[in-house]
Amino acid sequence: MLKVFKLPDLGEGLTESEIVAWYVSPGDTVTLNQHIADVETAKAVVELPSPFSGVVSELHQPTGVVVHVGEPIVSFDVADAAGASPAPADGSAPAAATPEVREANLVGYGPAVERGGRPARRARPGSPAAPVVAAAPVAVTAPPVVVVVAPESTPVVSAGERPRSTPPVRALARDLGVNLETVTGTGPDGLITRDDLRAAQVQPAAAAGAVGTMPAAAAAATSARESRTPIKSLRKLTAAAMVQSAFTAPHVTEFLTIDVTPTMDLLESLKTNRAFADQRISILTVVAKAVCIAIARNPSVNTRWDDAAGEIVQFNYVNLGIAAATPRGLLVPNIKDAHGMGLSALAGALADLTTAARAGTTTPASLGGGTISITNIGVFGIDAGTPILNPGEASILAMGAIRRTPWEYRGEVALRQVLTLSLSFDHRLVDGEQGSKFLADVGTILANPAMVLTMV
Known part of the structure; x- marks a missing residue:
């Protein structure tokens, strides 16, 4: 049948x-x-x-x-x-x-x-x-x-077996014109990595185990003056979402530059703390926790404008979105119920999120239901920006690069570790006062972590 x-x-x-x-x-x-x-x-x-x-x-x-x-x-x-x-x-x-x-x-x-x-x-x-x-x-x-008989030094691969690789690597192989069957993986258990593909593109003869020339698709790509890629999948959705957000929600962006030396000192001390020995607590982890604490004091930043129902939706929980640059493009998976997590739990959730994004295994469920987002543009060496809201959310916070900068400290000028925060919010939902107070609360926690005791 x-x-x-x-x-x-x-x-x-x-x-x-x-x-x-x-x-x-x-x-x-x-x-x-x-x-x-x-x-x-x-x-x-x-x-x-x-x-x-x-x-x-x-x-x-x-x-x-x-x-x-x-x-x-x-x-x-x-x-x-x-x-x-x-x-x-x-x-x-x-x-x-x-x-x-x-x-x-x-x-x-x-x-x-x-x-x-x-x-x-x-x-x-x-x-x-x-x-x-x-x-x-x-x-x-x-x-x-067909059974291929190979030399003793070469592992025999049956006709029904496929090269081990992840979906993003297979997509990159198609873009580079590299046949995965000719690539020897250097990753765990023979997993093919992006570096393996790039090596195969530069030296196809060595990758294939025989003398040859560069694949036709790769040769054409290197000689072409321009290339065209169909707009589909993630890029298509991202473009539509950004256009919708930019031209639907009235964006306002505020900036705050702060001395985060005390927070960086805290992170150093946690490395020797037995309770956090197995955790990678980063500045992003601390910012995520600071955002959750500041939301409790400024709930308007954690809302949604429901135009169809004519209502403002107030979220009494925090599904914290983390913008992630992946081989497929920009993704914003979120940590469910981040408001109830401590530093250790947040660190673990961030590690899982990052691992899934890099491996291309982020699920649709983890990409939906976000209430507020963070984007870390500092990893690219950028100080500040005007991030566009993730559709359906009222706020997004951008973290800039941390730089050693001359700063007024206790009446003198000293080199301090300085960070700029950029907060974009939907002015239909968040007034300037509310957005400013939220940003100030996050900044206060990062400038003096002990101030958390006065906020919770």
């Missing part, structure tokens, strides 16, 4: 996704919940599990194509109602039919789950370079499996 799998609704109001990679080919036998593809939404790269057990009949969309929700992407030959199973491509005996029930997995659809428990996750079969049919579906016959 032929079953057509259509692109599911992945939630968060997303209507389209790009096929990043296929891990199956026509003729492959797949199991329930097996990872068959990576799809990139405007917010995250999502692993797509198979909703059926059976044999892959057709791949309706090639990699790199943007597909709308509800469009067919893959067909399966599955067991019919009488229990007959499809014949695998290798001619082996079909597996016995198993009753199926539905269980939600991704938002919008749920694959069937075998009774008696969730099946174990299997290794990803296939390769990103596996043959894919054109947009107009045609019958494709599975290619024969």
Whole structure:
């Protein structure tokens, strides 16, 4: 029985996704919940599990194509109602039919789950370079499996095994025109890194293990005077969100330059404190905590303008967004209920957020529901800016670079560690007085951490 799998609704109001990679080919036998593809939404790269057990009949969309929700992407030959199973491509005996029930997995659809428990996750079969049919579906016959005999010093890779890499690395490989199958990974357990790709682009012969020339796509890119990239996925969403925010919410930005030497001294002392021995407490961690404390005293900065309902929504919790620059573009995942966390918990949450953003595993759920955001432009050596509000939020705080600057200190001029804070807010929700008091509270905590005792 032929079953057509259509692109599911992945939630968060997303209507389209790009096929990043296929891990199956026509003729492959797949199991329930097996990872068959990576799809990139405007917010995250999502692993797509198979909703059926059976044999892959057709791949309706090639990699790199943007597909709308509800469009067919893959067909399966599955067991019919009488229990007959499809014949695998290798001619082996079909597996016995198993009753199926539905269980939600991704938002919008749920694959069937075998009774008696969730099946174990299997290794990803296939390769990103596996043959894919054109947009107009045609019958494709599975290619024969070829075993390559390599020298003893070279590990043997089976035809069904794909190079180990993360979705952002695979995307960079496509941009550079580098074939992942020719790259030797230097990361943990042979993981291919971005540096491996750049090395392969500069010295393709060494990366491939044979004498050759630069890939055609890479050569064309280096000689072209200009290049064009389709506007899609994260960049498209970011652009739309920034335009909406900039031309809907009346932005006001205020600046405050402060001496944060006491906070930097505090961070140094925490390194030798046994309670924080395993924690990386950074200036961003302290600013995040200061923002949560200041919000309790100035709640108007933690609100939302609901135009449709004609209401101002006051959040009695803090989902703290942290702007993150990733290979896919700007993301603003948020730390849920940050107001209830201490420094250690915030440090751990920030580390998890950063790790997920760099690995390209940030989930759509972590990107929604933010109430206020922080952006750390100081890591790029920038002192101050006018950040644009994350849509649906009333405020965003930008941290500048910390610099040793001549500063008045106890009646004299001394070199002190100085930081500039930039606060943008929606003037419909936050008056100048309220925004100024909030910014002053954050600055007071950073200039003299002991002042927290007078605020809580």
